Amino acid sequence: MKMKTLLLGLVSGLLLTACGAPSPEEEAAEPLGATEQAVCEGWAAGGRQCTWKCTGTESKWSGWAGVAYGHCEATATSACGRSPAAVCWSR
Numbered sequence: 001m002k003m004k005t006l007l008l009g010l011v012s013g014l015l016l017t018a019c020g021a022p023s024p025e026e027e028a029a030e031p032l033g034a035t036e037q038a039v040c041e042g043w044a045a046g047g048r049q050c051t052w053k054c055t056g057t058e059s060k061w062s063g064w065a066g067v068a069y070g071h072c073e074a075t076a077t078s079a080c081g082r083s084p085a086a087v088c089w090s091r
Contacts, residue, residue, distance in 0.1 A: 039090050040088030040090055041090055042088065043069060049063045049065045049089065049091065050063055050076065051090040052075075052079065054081075054082070055085050056085040061090075072088075
């Protein structure tokens with residue numbers, strides 16, 4: 001029974017990796033902020049558009065211009081319906 005469970009887990013992991021799911025090492029290698037640095041400039045650097053990703057697996061950023069300073073996180077949380085994976089100011 002344990003060998004069957006082990007093989008099922010191994011095969012499932014291989015299939016997920018083959019289908020494009022990131023391996024645990026890839027997920028831990030670079031935090032979201034480091035890989036998406038080109039998008040996030042910050043308020044001090046002139047970013048005036050509140051930009052966010054609802055999940056770390058999304059490839060698309062969403063955002064709104066005209067959000068007041070200090071309200072970006074709340075705006076992103078409202079748009080996502082939960083705490084977003086990443087929030088920043090961009091141009």
